[in-house]
Amino acid sequence: xxxxxxxxxxxxxxxxxxxxxxxxxxxxxxxxxxxxxxxxxxxxxxxxxxxxxxxxxxxxxxxxxxxxxxxxxxxxxxxxxxxxxxxxxxxxxxxxxxxxxxxxxxxxxxxxxxxxxxxxxxxxxxxxxxxxxxxxxxxxxxxxxxxxxxxxxxxxxxxxxxxxxxxxxxxxxxxxxxxxxxxxxxxxxxxxxxxxxxxxxxxxxxxxxxxxxxxxxxxxxxxxxxxxxxxxxxxxxxxxxxxxxxxxxxxxxxxxxxxxxxxxxxxxxxxxxxxxxxxxxxxxxxxxxxxxxxxxxxxxxxxxxxxxxxxxxxxxxxxxxxxxxxxxxxxxxxxxxxxxxxxxxxxxxxxxxxxxxxxxxxxxxxxxxxxxxxxxxxxxxxxxxxxxxxxxxxxxxxxxxxxxxxxxxxxxxxxxxxxxxxxxxxxxxxxxxxxxxxxxxxxxxxxxxxxxxxxxxxxxxxx
Numbered sequence: 001x002x003x004x005x006x007x008x009x010x011x012x013x014x015x016x017x018x019x020x021x022x023x024x025x026x027x028x029x030x031x032x033x034x035x036x037x038x039x040x041x042x043x044x045x046x047x048x049x050x051x052x053x054x055x056x057x058x059x060x061x062x063x064x065x066x067x068x069x070x071x072x073x074x075x076x077x078x079x080x081x082x083x084x085x086x087x088x089x090x091x092x093x094x095x096x097x098x099x100x101x102x103x104x105x106x107x108x109x110x111x112x113x114x115x116x117x118x119x120x121x122x123x124x125x126x127x128x129x130x131x132x133x134x135x136x137x138x139x140x141x142x143x144x145x146x147x148x149x150x151x152x153x154x155x156x157x158x159x160x161x162x163x164x165x166x167x168x169x170x171x172x173x174x175x176x177x178x179x180x181x182x183x184x185x186x187x188x189x190x191x192x193x194x195x196x197x198x199x200x201x202x203x204x205x206x207x208x209x210x211x212x213x214x215x216x217x218x219x220x221x222x223x224x225x226x227x228x229x230x231x232x233x234x235x236x237x238x239x240x241x242x243x244x245x246x247x248x249x250x251x252x253x254x255x256x257x258x259x260x261x262x263x264x265x266x267x268x269x270x271x272x273x274x275x276x277x278x279x280x281x282x283x284x285x286x287x288x289x290x291x292x293x294x295x296x297x298x299x300x301x302x303x304x305x306x307x308x309x310x311x312x313x314x315x316x317x318x319x320x321x322x323x324x325x326x327x328x329x330x331x332x333x334x335x336x337x338x339x340x341x342x343x344x345x346x347x348x349x350x351x352x353x354x355x356x357x358x359x360x361x362x363x364x365x366x367x368x369x370x371x372x373x374x375x376x377x378x379x380x381x382x383x384x385x386x387x388x389x390x391x392x393x394x395x396x397x398x399x400x401x402x403x404x405x406x407x408x409x410x411x412x413x414x415x416x417x418x419x420x421x422x423x424x425x426x427x428x429x430x431x432x433x434x435x436x437x438x439x440x441x442x443x444x445x446x447x448x449x450x451x452x453x454x455x456x457x458x459x460x461x462x463x
Contacts, residue, residue: 006120007039009112012105018095019102021075027062028071030055031109038117043124045136052121052146056114059149065110066150069185072106073203073213080209084314088201096201100193103200107152107188114148121146152189173216173232173288180207208293208315217284217294220308222301227311232294233281239417240275240282241410241443242402247279249397250356254283257354258290258318264394265355267326273442274399276358277324296322313350323357357393407431407441414450420457 013023013032022028034051037044058064079099082091121143125136139145180203187199207213215229237247250266257263268276284294297308302323312319402410411431415422422430434449435441 002120003039003124006035006117009105009109010035010039013109016102016105018077018079018099019072019075019106021077022068022071022106025071027055027058027064027067030058031064034117038120038124043128045121045125045128048121049141049146052117056147056149060147064149065152066185068106068110069188070214072103072188072200073181073184074210076210079200080204081314083201083204084209084316087316088198088205091201096197097193099200100197103188103196104193107196111152113151114146118143118146118148171234172236172285173234176289177207177216205316206291208317212293212315212317216288218296220295220297220301220304222298222304225304225307227295227308230296232284232288233278234285235278235282236285237279237282239414240278241413241446242406243275243279243399243443246275246397246399249395250279250283251286253395254287254292254320257320258287258292260351263354265392266357266395266397267393268356268358268397268399270360270399271401271440271442272360273439273444274401275443276399278443280320280322280324280356280358283320291317293317293319294322295319296324299323299326309350309353312353315352317352319353321353321355323355326357326359355393402441402443404432404441407435407446410443410446411449414446415453418450418454420450420453422453 010032013035016023023032030051034048034055037048037051079091079095082095125143136142184199184203188196191199203213211218211227211229217230217232218227219230220227240247253263253266268280270276281294284292295308295312308321408428408431411427412424415427431446431449435445438448439445
């Protein structure tokens with residue numbers, strides 16, 4: 001590759017309009033700096049040497065050029081905004097054409113291999129009358145001996161893609177995300193400009209834009225006031241035993257929500273270990289392919305609710321805001337803010353957002369003994385104030401603590417799912433001893449006991 005071609009790619013990168021945000025990315029900026037210096041009239045091999053190795057280090061860490069496609073998906077631009085707000089069919093023809101042209105440029109940059117860059121540097125060296133020429137004639141300083149990063153050709157052969165380990169049942173949400181990304185990247189690697197844009201817009205419409213297009217599960221970080229992606233819990237509905245009634249209520253309400261039918265905010269109430277949080281997390285594995293996403297936030301972040309829903313309202317997805325272990329002390333006033341957020345505030349909740357919260361308290365707010373000593377009128381007012389918070393969730397689902405037989409039933413089913421070949425009576429006796437020596441009866445305790453058995457079995461198999 002000669003100097004003219006290097007300069008051309010550098011200028012094309014500088015001329016980005018739709019995907020101009022990529023120029024500010026540190027890895028892309030490092031690549032751009034290298035191209036500019038190779039093509040510059042003022043050829044400085046020492047500076048090029050530094051820039052090449054800096055970019056090579058970054059490229060190796062982030063798996064360039066696959067990283068470039070990731071940045072395209074994350075970029076926030078006019079194309080993503082039009083696709084999110086009106087769907088892909090509302091994106092103007094002119095914007096489609098401009099985006100297609102730039103995607104071809106980006107693919108050309110991604111196709112640039114380390115060997116081609118080194119050849120261009122070597123050719124420039126031969127053109128120059130350089131001082132200390134002997135210094136650059138032998139490895140590792142000679143351009144031909146500089147290190148390389150993975151090429152786009154190797155990506156096209158499939159070497160750069162993750163193996164299909166995410167397709168298993170326990171990781172369905174991740175498998176779903178990876179399969180979509182794999183198909184999109186193949187289109188970006190091989191398609192025409194029109195095909196590339198169409199594939200990208202289809203991805204935006206189905207999977208969301210920016211961070212939402214990269215992550216199935218998210219968490220709100222109040223300290224930075226930003227959402228960040230987290231790895232989803234692999235829990236599946238069929239792993240949650242002895243809660244058929246509770247599941248039925250939650251699943252039906254969630255399906256209403258996904259079908260744009262009236263759905264309610266939900267409070268899941270019960271003692272610890274009864275599977276409340278696990279059920280909410282399992283919804284993501286069950287419905288991610290229908291556009292459901294889970295956003296976790298803590299009670300202390302409730303004041304950021306307006307900021308969060310403004311971000312979510314722009315996306316073509318359905319979001320459950322998940323608040324785990326929600327409860328308030330009598331002295332806390334945040335519950336009044338939550339009441340306004342759930343129902344009655346000036347800024348209405350968008351149609352693509354529901355709130356699911358878990359709690360160990362039925363009415364969320366602790367009642368003190370002192371409140372019972374006040375006169376009947378004030379006591380009734382206080383109770384009405386507190387009960388109204390639970391009422392605004394619409395649906396309250398109670399998760400009872402299992403009795404002994406219920407606990408043993410959970411143990412037996414979990415053991416069967418895990419393939420543990422233990423006689424029934426022996427299993428039940430061990431399970432009861434586990435409860436006596438450890439935690440109270442619950443689905444969580446049953447899971448912990450079965451995990452213990454699996455560990456013992458593993459030690460026996462692999463001493």
